Amino acid sequence: MTFNFPAKYKGIILYGISLALILILLKWIEWQFIIVDNLFEIYAGIIAVIFTSLGIWLATRLSKPKTVVIEKQVIVRDTEFILNEAMMNELGISRRELEVLQLMASGLSNQQIADRLFVSLNTVKTHSSNLFGKLDVKRRTQAIEKAKRLKLLP
Amino acid sequence: MTFNFPAKYKGIILYGISLALILILLKWIEWQFIIVDNLFEIYAGIIAVIFTSLGIWLATRLSKPKTVVIEKQVIVRDTEFILNEAMMNELGISRRELEVLQLMASGLSNQQIADRLFVSLNTVKTHSSNLFGKLDVKRRTQAIEKAKRLKLLP
DNA sequence: TTTACCGTCATACTTTAGGGTGATTTGCAA
DNA sequence: TTGCAAATCACCCTAAAGTATGACGGTAAA
Known part of the structure; x- marks a missing residue:
């Protein structure tokens, strides 16, 4: 049995999985630092770096590209002749x-x-x-x- | 006495000031929450939101706009005569x-x-x-x- | 200043274009 | 079948186009 999601859901699923992974990572880091008390600021710094990166990544992925329309003139000789x-x-x-x-x-x-x-x-x-x-x-x-x-x- | 910085330093100074302001904000939030113990995760969440926003903001400011060039062909009938x-x-x-x-x-x-x-x-x-x-x-x-x-x- | 080209005009001649008239054949429609 | 238009061809004549050659004045470059 295979699931065939439309392509437009692919992005959403990817973001969801990414977010989940980040949360797991954070929980793991929390475990590491919770032992050593008052190392609170290091944890905050890591979060800051990770989420700044996430923000940048999200922005670059989600930003709509600007479309620039260049009009290219094609000169066509009036060659078609229809007999009157x-x-x-x-x-x-x-x-x-x-x-x-x-x-x-x-x-x-x-x-x-x-x-x-x-x-x-x-x-x-x-x-x-x-x-x-x-x-x-x-x-x-x-x-x-x-x-x-x-x-x-x- | 007036200082006249070149325009290209303006952006860097702005980012510096913004970062300083965020750090001050964080310190203030830390002060608020340090009283209530174990509200660690709320603080982390706020940091996450702020820095995600910062990342998005940075990306939109710093990244070159994505441009998609669409060439539109405009047919121009050659009716005028230029002597050779x-x-x-x-x-x-x-x-x-x-x-x-x-x-x-x-x-x-x-x-x-x-x-x-x-x-x-x-x-x-x-x-x-x-x-x-x-x-x-x-x-x-x-x-x-x-x-x-x-x-x-x- | 001399050379060279442009624009002008002429004369004489040949070739091509165009007008007028009439005739024949073929195919199509009344 | 008759009539008509299209296509064909001939003859004669005039008009226009095209060729060849020479000449002359002006102007601009060498």
Whole structure:
């Protein structure tokens, strides 16, 4: 049969046992000195030392630690991009047109975009032209700038 | 005539005086109880209580406070732009070239940039051409993309 | 003072971008 | 089936962008 006390009673039990041991010790010392009469002050001194120690020990054990909260700033780049699909639909921008827009923004020429998408240069021109109309801009740099504002590009 | 002890001796003097007072108190208690014989244990108990208190008091005064440091992470979104001047110098990009770059990124044509800066179209072309060389790119869209990566543009 | 770079402008030329129009194919929905 | 939008491509033409080279005045460092 084993007893399983919760951890929070452990401390209390320890203090109780310690106190009991000190009392036994004191009783023993009393026995030693009771023979020699008037050595009263020595006994008192020992008690004083023991209980001062007990007080110090108790204080260090029971004192609540001060908690110091240090705020550490973690700078996070706003990296998350959510495509504004509502705006996509509102402006009637097709999937392919968005693809062309993305490649344009990465700095590719129309010819490079055409090669990347396996279509002709004319097709890319058509897409970009339609795109400019829908975005109401005149140049690709403007399109990129506006698309970023409208959250169509990161 | 005034004495000016350094502050660090103040504590020691205080403890000394306190100890002296306690001893006087104990002596007085001893006087009270010495009349009634065999009330030895009451005296011991009082000493125990006083010195336990003294120990606790000493410990709280003398012990360094226990500190538990809790680091709290505060997420700060990086929204402000700081121009990478080191990169500017490294690439040898001039102030005027950066101006042209900024206006290019806002979607303006070379002519519009020229008008904005009160210079000729040719001057803008020269600046942008030099800029492309320094950024090692071939097109303005590429320049904008790279400049943003290098923190030369927001 | 000489060097070197910046900013300015010009001229000539090439390349790329952009506009307009029209045509074909495909897939989806009325 | 018809109609429509998306995607594809072609041709022609203009506008803008980009390259190369040279020139000139100002300023700051060597």
